[in-house]
Amino acid sequence: RRVLFRSFTYLAFILYPGLEAGNRRRNIDATLPYAINYITSMSTAGITPAEVFRLLGGNTIYGQSAVEARYIAREVDIFGRDLIDALRLVSSSTPSRRMKEFLQGTMASVASGGNITEYFRTKAEQYALENRQTQKMFLETLALVSESYVTAMVAGDRKSTRLNSSHRR
Secondary structure, three states: OOHHHHHHHHHHHHHHHHHHHHHHHHHHHHHHHHHHHHHHHHOOOOOOOHHHHHHHOOOOHHHHHHHHHHHHHHHHHHHOOOHHHHHHHHHHHHHHHHHHHHHHHHHHHHHHOOOOHHHHHHHHHHHHHHHHHHHHHHHHHHHHHHHHHHHHHHHHHHHHHHHHHHHHH
């Protein structure tokens, strides 16, 4: 019994962090396009990038994307890092590839003195397009599954009707 309990506990300690990271990654990927739209709006209004991430972090409707923004704000406000170091640190620890790519691009734009608002706008359009494509693929797959289900039900109904009529004879 002890061996089973220890094995289960060991397995839980090994698997749980990966499961949590996967859940965070999915949540970040789902909310990131909307968070970037918010970031773009704030940046267009002339708010500095550090303040933009601070505001995003305080907005809970953006889920784990807001949590990542809070990490950036924490690094700047509490630990006294500059924005580029904070972005680098958070991009290296985020479980989401899309967030990592976004933060690295933001870091490059800030470091080069480029137009950060234009970068945010471009990323918002890119992720909106990717979301539309993903949703379209999902709906096409759903349509295929539903057609298969209906076909199977009709074929099954015809077969059961034939079997019932052959038993009556």
